[in-house]
Amino acid sequence: MKKAGKILKISSGSPQFRIQAVFDHVAPLYFFYGQNEIDNDLVGLNIDKSERKSVRTFDQVITVSEGDVVFSLVSGQATLVRKIHEGYLLTQNYVKINLNEQLDNKYLTYILNEDDNIKKQLKLGLQGSQVLKYTLKQIREIDMPAIPALSMQRLIGDVYFNQIHLQALKKQTADLETVSTLEKLKRIDKNERIEI
Template identity: 50%
Template structure:
């Protein structure tokens, strides 16, 4: 059994309170990566657009790239960054995880989000806490069972992410059907 620190390099996000906003028009502009972005990436679809917070700064900040694995210290969820969020600034509420060649990114997301043993370890680590927030140290110490072969990991990770996307699509269809039905009922009530 290994710990996650043996399989992953961790890069903490930029402390938001230390970022000095610049009024200079030549200062780079960044969009903050938030929880709705993480959920969009996890479901592989865009939710109803939420106004994303932006900042112009000349400070050196941490950004995400397409294909990165990111973990939320707030919700304990992981995802793979999609192209739509390439270059987004991530704060101290998120950790970028760079897997070694022995673990597939999609499989890592599956493990962190769904594995019962890992969920139990997280739960035990949160007991007694006033604020339910995960820590980098807690993440590093997660114990991982023996990994399947890389090709099996890739299959599991790909199937997991496709299933999340399919579920999100079905939920969206159901929501749209409900809207149409309610509009039809309202129209019938006016006749």
Template identity: 45%
Template structure:
């Protein structure tokens, strides 16, 4: 079964086509980027002070919490977190709208971790100067047989939970390192 049998693909808004305005009444959008994707995948928050913004009246693809996005730059997928709702989806991303046949979290797991799916994505990169995935390449992905919907939900939930735990452990280890390094400096 192809990915497009179970999802609808939507391309992000090309940044160069967004007409910026100085009108203070126009909506302001933050750009969804790799930092936001990483934060959503690990269950954390991103630093919104450094995200690029645009003020425009243009019709753009704005994200909602729970949307499934795929980065055409990194080849990673995640669900958009509550803190990133309303962000503008750029041409560097695709939004995947799953049918009732597939759980969004499970699909993120398949795209990020399933050996055969990752192999297909890697094959599409060979011989390319720019290491960017395409919406067409994504659409042509062949998926393995899907487990029951309840099993998909369990796997998807476990996947996001372990990503969160891993990120928290990494944060703790980094803070412990800072404390130890501070003590070493004090000792000198």
């Protein structure tokens, strides 16, 4: 078995506390790539539309590109960056994984999220007393499983992302149906009430 750090280029995001924010409108504006973006990219939808955190800075910062594999050191979840989040700023709570030509990015996302052996390795090395957090070193030390041929990786990766997208759509539909039904019940209840 090969260590992830030997076959993949794994780099940490920009340390947030070192970024010098400026109020000069000439400075580039960066939106932060965070857990909401990871969740949205993984399911292929824009589910959470909460306000995006941003910063203006002249500093050199690490940003993400479409197709990058990003792993959260906080949630232990990996995703594939979509075009909508290209150029977002990556902080030290995330790592960016650059692949070699023998590994498909969707397949890598799949095994980081679903492979039982990788999950076990990650759980064994959790750090922190109050807040459990993975480390860059820990990600580099993952023993990678045997990898199938590239054509099979692509097939598995595509099916994985399609299934997660479908599951998110079904949940979204069920949530909308619940809201609609509750609104109907409230209207019926209001119209049927009588003074006692």
